[in-house]
Each structure stands twice: as C-alpha cells, then as structure tokens.
Amino acid sequence: MEETRSAKSAWQIMAPVKWQIRFAMSLSVLSALFALVGLYLLALALQSLQQSQTWPVEQFGLAVVCAVAAYLGRLQSLSQSHYAAFKLERLLRTQLSQHLGDVSMGFVQQFGASKISKVIQEDVKELHVFVADSTPLYARAYIAPILTLIGLLLLDWRLAFAVVALIAVGMAILAVAMRGHNDLSKHYMETREEVSATIVEYVQAMPVVRTFETGSSSFRRYSDALDKFRDIVVSWYESVSFSSRFSLGLLHALPTMLVLMWVGSALVWQQSLSMITWVAVLLIGTGMVEAITPLITLIHLVEKAKMSVMRIEQLLDVPAMPIPQNTQLPQDHSVCFEQVGFAYDETQGNVLHQIDFSVAQGTVTALVGPSGSGKSTIAQLIPRFWDVTQGAVKIGGVDVRSMSSETLMNQVAFVFQETFLFAQSIADNIRLGCPNATMEDVIAAAKVAQADEFICQLPQGYQTCPGERGVFLSGGQKQRITIARAVLQNRPILVLDEATAFSDPENEAAIIAALSRLMEGKTVILVAHRLNTIQNVDQILVLEHGRLVEQGCHNDLLAQKGVYARLWQNHQRAQSWCYQSQQVEEEMCGETVQGEWV
Numbered sequence: 252m253e254e255t256r257s258a259k260s261a262w263q264i265m266a267p268v269k270w271q272i273r274f275a276m277s278l279s280v281l282s283a284l285f286a287l288v289g290l291y292l293l294a295l296a297l298q299s300l301q302q303s304q305t306w307p308v309e310q311f312g313l314a315v316v317c318a319v320a321a322y323l324g325r326l327q328s329l330s331q332s333h334y335a336a337f338k339l340e341r342l343l344r345t346q347l348s349q350h351l352g353d354v355s356m357g358f359v360q361q362f363g364a365s366k367i368s369k370v371i372q373e374d375v376k377e378l379h380v381f382v383a384d385s386t387p388l389y390a391r392a393y394i395a396p397i398l399t400l401i402g403l404l405l406l407d408w409r410l411a412f413a414v415v416a417l418i419a420v421g422m423a424i425l426a427v428a429m430r431g432h433n434d435l436s437k438h439y440m441e442t443r444e445e446v447s448a449t450i451v452e453y454v455q456a457m458p459v460v461r462t463f464e465t466g467s468s469s470f471r472r473y474s475d476a477l478d479k480f481r482d483i484v485v486s487w488y489e490s491v492s493f494s495s496r497f498s499l500g501l502l503h504a505l506p507t508m509l510v511l512m513w514v515g516s517a518l519v520w521q522q523s524l525s526m527i528t529w530v531a532v533l534l535i536g537t538g539m540v541e542a543i544t545p546l547i548t549l550i551h552l553v554e555k556a557k558m559s560v561m562r563i564e565q566l567l568d569v570p571a572m573p574i575p576q577n578t579q580l581p582q583d584h585s586v587c588f589e590q591v592g593f594a595y596d597e598t599q600g601n602v603l604h605q606i607d608f609s610v611a612q613g614t615v616t617a618l619v620g621p622s623g624s625g626k627s628t629i630a631q632l633i634p635r636f637w638d639v640t641q642g643a644v645k646i647g648g649v650d651v652r653s654m655s656s657e658t659l660m661n662q663v664a665f666v667f668q669e670t671f672l673f674a675q676s677i678a679d680n681i682r683l684g685c686p687n688a689t690m691e692d693v694i695a696a697a698k699v700a701q702a703d704e705f706i707c708q709l710p711q712g713y714q715t716c717p718g719e720r721g722v723f724l725s726g727g728q729k730q731r732i733t734i735a736r737a738v739l740q741n742r743p744i745l746v747l748d749e750a751t752a753f754s755d756p757e758n759e760a761a762i763i764a765a766l767s768r769l770m771e772g773k774t775v776i777l778v779a780h781r782l783n784t785i786q787n788v789d790q791i792l793v794l795e796h797g798r799l800v801e802q803g804c805h806n807d808l809l810a811q812k813g814v815y816a817r818l819w820q821n822h823q824r825a826q827s828w829c830y831q832s833q834q835v836e837e838e839m840c841g842e843t844v845q846g847e848w849v
Contacts, residue, residue, distance in 0.1 A: 264560055265382060267342050271335035272386050275328045279387040282324030283395035287402055287535070289317030294531030328387045336383035343375045343563065353571035356636035362566075370566050374559035381556035385549055392546035399539035403532060407524060410532045413514045414539055417507060507540040508533060572638060578655040581647025581662060584743040584774045586610040586633060592641035593628060601640060602628060603797045610790075612743075615775040617785040619818060620794035626778045629794070630748050633776065634663045646744065664742035666766075670729040677706055678713040680732055684740040692739060699768045700735035702728070738769050745770060747777035782822045791815065 265272060296310035347370065351359065359367065403411035511533050518524035587610070593603040603625050610616045618626040631637065632644050635651045643650045646662055654662075664684075672680050681696060682688040688696075693713065697703040705728055709715040717724045717732075724732070737745065747766065763784065779785045786805045793801035793808065793815045801808055801815050808815035 264343070264378070264563065265339060268335040268339045268382070271331055271338070272382065275331035275335065275386045276389055278324050278328035278331065279389065280394045282321045282328060282387075284398060285317045285321035285324060287395070287398050289314045289321060290534045291402060291531065292317060294527065294534060297527055297530055325387060329383075332386035333383045335386070336379040336381075339382055340375055340379040343378065344371055347371050347375070347563070347566060350567055350569070350571065354569050355572055355638065356631065358569050362569075367566070370562050374562050377555050377559040378563070381552050381559075385552045385556075388545045388549045388552070392549045396539055396546075399535055402535050403539065406528050406532050406535070407518075409518065410511055410515055410524075410529075410536065413510050414507060414536045417510055418540065507537050511536050572635070573652065575653045575655065577653075578658060579649045579653045580658060581649045581654070583647045584612045584662065585647060586744065586774060586776060587645040587648075588629070588632075588642070589645065590642035591629075591632065591639050591644060593632065593637065594640050595637075597640075601797065606642070606799050608792055608799060608802060610774060610776060612774050613772060614789040615770065615777070617777050617779040617788045617791045618794060619779045619782065619785070619791060619815065621818070624794040625797045626794055627748050630665075630746050630776060630778050633744070633746055634665055635659055660742075662742060663744045663746060664737040664740045665746045665748070666730075666733055666737050667748050670726070670733045672717050672724070672729055672732060674716060676711075676714045676716055677709070677732060680717070681713075681735045681739060683736055688739055693735075696735040696739040697732075699738045700731045701764055702731040702735050705731075734766065734769055742773075744774045745776070747775065782819055793818075 262269070292310050292314040296307040296314060299305075299307035299310055351367065400411065400415065403414060511529075515524060515529040515532060519526060519529055588606045588608050591603055591606040592601045594601045606625075606629060608616075618629060620626055632639060633646070633651070635644070638652060643652075645651065646654070646659070651659055673683070678690065678693050681693045685692070690713070694703060697706055697713075706713055706715070717729070777785070777788075779791075785791060789804070791801075791803060791805060791808055792799055793813070795814050801811065801813050803811075809819060
C-alpha cells in the first residue's frame with residue numbers, strides 16, 4: 252500500500268511533464284521494437300545467404316535501417332527525457348521556494364536550513380536523474396524483454412524456455428539479495444546526512460574550534476560519523492556481496508549465450524532445429540538478457556526517487572499561513588496587541604502571555620527586558636512571521652491576518668539583529684525591497700544610512716559583491732546596508748530588532764545617525780539592548796518571562812523601582828566597567844589578586 256501511494260505521489264509530482272515523459276517512453280518503445288526487428292531481419296538475411304548463396308541486399312538494408320532507427324529513437328528518447336527532467340527540476344525548485352515563502356518562520360527554523368537546502372538541491376536533483384535516466388529504461392526494462400520473449404517463442408519455444416529459466420534463477424537470487432534493502436537504504440541516507448551535517452558544523456565553527464579546542468572533539472564527531480557511515484556501507488556490501496554478484500553474473504550475455512549454444516547445438520545435432528533458427532535465437536536471446544539488466548538500475552533509481560519524493564512531499568505538505576478571503580486595508584499606521592498569547596511549539600507552552608499594548612502612529616516604542624523575555628518574538632509577530640496563538644495583532648485597526656501579504660509588507664520595514672546580505676552587488680542588496688529603484692535612489696538611501704562613504708571606497712563601489720552572507724564587510728557596514736534597504740523601502744512602520752547590538756563605538760555612532768534619519772515621521776517599535784539610547788522614546792514596554800510587567804516613560808519607570816529600574820542600574824554598572832591595570836590588593840576569599848574588574 253505504501254509503495255503504491257509513493258508511486259502515485261511520484262507521478263503526481265511529475266504531472267507537469269507527463270506528456271514529455273510519455274513521449275520519451277513511446278520513443279524508447281519504438282527504439283526497442285526497431286532493434287528487435289533489425290535482429291530478426293539480420294537472421295533472415297543470414298538464412299537467405301545460406302540458401303541462395305546470393306547477397307541479401309534487401310534484408311541487410313532493412314536491418315541497417317532498423318538499427319539506425321533504433322539508435323535515433325533512443326537518442327531522441329534521451330533528449331526528451333532530459334528536457335523533461337530539467338523542466339521538472341526548475342518547476343519543483345520554484346514551487347518549493349514559493350511555498351517556503353508562504354509557511355511560517357517557525358517551520359523554517361525548526362526544520363532547519365540544511366534540511367531544506369538538501370530537499371531543494373539534492374532531492375530535486377535525484378528526481379531529475381530519475382526522470383532523465385529511468386524514462387528510457389522503462390521501455391528497455393519492460394517492453395524489450397516482452398517483445399524479445401515473443402520473438403523467441405515464435406522461433407523456438409524450447410530455447411525460449413531455457414533463456415527464461417536462466418533469467419528466473421538470476422532474478423530469484425537477486426530478490427533474496429535485496430531483502431531488507433529499504434531498511435539499509437534508510438540507514439544509509441540517515442548516516443550520509445549525519446556526515447554532511449558534521450562537515451558543515453566543523454567548517455562553520457572553525458574559528459571557535461581553533462580557539463577553544465584545537466579541533467579534537469569536533470573532528471572526533473566528524474570521524475565518528477564517517478566510521479558509522481563506513482560501517483553501514485560495509486555491512487550493506489557484505490550482506491549482498493556474493494548473492495548479488497552471482498545473480499548479476501547469471502543476468503549477463505555470456506552465460507545466456509553458453510546456455511543457448513549448449514541447448515541449441517544439441518537440438519541442431521538431433522535435427523530438430525535449423526542452423527539459421529539457432530543463430531537467430533542466439534542474436535535475440537542475448538539481447539533479452541541485456542534488456543533485463545537495465546531493470547536492476549531502474550529498481551535502484553526508483554528506490555532513491557521514492558525517498559526524495561517523500562521528503563519533497565513532506566516540505567510541500569507543510570500548511571501555508573492562512574490567506575484572508577476578504578482582505579482589508581489599515582486605517583492608519585498604529586500598532587496594537589490585544590491579549591496576545593504565542594507558542595513556538597504547542598507542546599512546550601506559550602512564550603508570550605496576554606500581551607496588551609498600543610503604539611500610536613508616528614511614535615517610538617521601545618521593548619526592553621532580560622534575555623528570553625519575548626522582545627524579539629513580539630517584534631516578529633508584527634510583520635506576521637508567525638501567527639499568534641491567542642488574541643490579535645492589529646495595524647491601523649485591522650488584524651494582520653486579514654491583510655494580504657503585499658499590503659502587510661507595504662506597511663512594515665524590518666531591520667534584523669543579524670544582518671544578511673546576498674552574494675550579489677551592494678546596489679542589488681540595497682534595492683532588494685524595491686527592485687525597480689534607480690541607481691540615484693540607491694545612492695540616496697545609502698547616504699541616509701551613512702553607508703555611501705565606505706561603499707565608494709570599495710574596489711567596484713556599488714557593484715562590489717560583498718561575498719556570501721557579506722563576509723567581506725564588517726558587521727557595522729552590513730548593518731548600514733540593511734538600513735539603506737529599509738530607507739529605500741520607506742515603509743510607514745519600522746521594526747528594529749537590536750540593530751546596534753554588535754556594533755563597535757564608531758559603527759554604532761554611524762548606525763544611530765542612520766537610524767535617526769530612518770525613523771523620522773514613522774511608527775517605530777525597537778528592541779533595545781542599550782538602555783541609554785531609549786531615554787527619550789514615547790513609551791517603554793518592559794517584559795519579563797513573556798509578560799508585559801511595566802509600561803511608561805523612562806523617568807516614570809525609574810520612579811517605580813521595579814524591573815526597569817533594576818535593568819537600568821545593571822546597565823549603568825556595565826557602562827562604568829573598566830580594568831584597573833595597577834596592582835590592587837583586595838581580600839577575596841583570603842587571596843591577593845592582580846587587577847580588578849569594576
């Protein structure tokens with residue numbers, strides 16, 4: 252039942268190219284038919300040559316024509332199947348990428364970027380190989396043996412039985428060898444994924460590895476994964492080694508020819524078989540076994556395709572975020588949370604509890620609190636990266652779930668804590684949200700973001716490629732480029748998720764200046780890490796353990812001597828921290844220490 256469902260699913264996924272696949276199969280069938288007819292005509296030509304002692308031009312000519320037709324048919328079948336495979340690969344990758352844009356950010360984070368990448372890259376490629384290579388094989392593996400068997404039965408049923416018996420023995424041994432293949436294949440794929448994951452971890456963590464552990468434990472994890480992979484491969488090989496080799500040896504042209512020569516020579520000696528029929532059976536019989544061989548390759552391709560289809564379906568089956576039937580437009584640019592509760596995973600409980608606040612249009616609101624209090628989660632609920640579990644998030648009086656994605660994105664610009672740049676020109680990175688922006692608009696946005704000066708100093712200016720994930724730029728430079736991106740978008744609501752958290756003083760000054768220009772006239776919600784930057788905002792929301800515990804302006808919150816006052820005190824203490832290089836003698840647990848952190 253599961254295999255039937257998998258096969259049905261595979262054909263459903265391949266539906267966009269079904270006609271190209273059917274056409275390629277038809278050509279492959281015709282190619283097999285022409286090849287068989289050519290062999291039969293060759294046998295007739297030999298018979299005519301033996302009987303009349305004249306050169307059978309017509310039979311030989313037709314045999315050559317059939318051989319050429321079989322070759323051209325197979326060539327065109329391969330061409331059509333590869334065209335269908337490339338078309339399907341493009342369609343699937345586009346479909347998967349578009350679907351990822353419709354699912355929640357929660358799924359993307361939980362499923363993992365590496366697994367998603369594997370599905371889009373490797374699994375789609377496996378399906379490409381299946382369509383490109385298996386389509387012609389279907390005719391060779393199923394149609395050609397049937398046609399060949401019919402031809403053998405017409406020539407001599409005894410020799411046909413001998414060939415079928417040999418093939419049956421070989422296939423039976425192969426079936427025994429393939430028992431447990433699915434479980435072994437599953438373990439093989441799991442260990443291969445584990446090896447890939449450890450390779451990525453080892454390479455990405457190289458700076459940490461070299462600094463803290465000289466690579467011993469990380470390399471050991473990689474080595475252990477390789478050993479496990481080797482053990483699976485060796486175990487698989489040893490379990491099927493003899494039986495599979497023996498069966499493949501039987502399913503070969505040479506054993507078939509030996510059997511046909513032995514049985515056929517006895518029949519010819521008894522004068523119950525003509526010499527020319529024997530020759531014809533030798534030609535066609537060996538072709539039948541060679542037609543069976545692709546069936547083994549086809550089985551392997553089908554099994555790999557099934558696993559790839561399963562993972563592709565798993566990704567496509569993830570429900571997209573609901574699309575409103577009757578979309579609404581916001582009345583203004585205010586933001587309101589109404590008794591919002593939210594859980595990343597329903598089994599782990601809510602991380603936000605009854606969050607209730609309003610942000611008036613054109614005002615600045617700061618979210619503060621200890622790590623893990625829910626600040627970034629609230630910020631990410633505004634552009635609907637996730638759907639709330641309870642309550643509602645509203646923009647301009649309209650629930651964000653009642654807005655189209657385009658309407659919502661036209662309202663909100665987001666500057667992330669962790670910047671991301673694509674491996675394309677800086678100009679293209681800036682115009683990411685406005686692909687039709689002119690170069691003058693890009694430069695103007697960069698100037699507002701305090702980025703124009705350093706961009707112009709790069710080797711190719713705005714056409715410089717910052718490398719994968721912006722590896723050739725500093726953190727502050729990447730942040731200013733993302734700010735320029737938000738400037739160019741010019742959305743009325745701006746969400747800042749600790750945009751200056753990892754900046755050095757010089758870059759922080761430039762980023763703050765850029766943000767000040769960006770925030771003018773907009774509704775701003777910012778996640779604050781450095782409390783000295785938010786003293787003059789319109790309101791401060793204080794979060795703790797996923798709850799809104801305090802709300803007000805800076806001075807009022809200090810007067811309450813609550814959570815915010817404690818955070819402010821800790822912040823001031825951190826700001827005054829320094830290292831005294833002179834010898835400081837201090838009694839600490841009965842010891843004298845050099846230096847003091849204060």
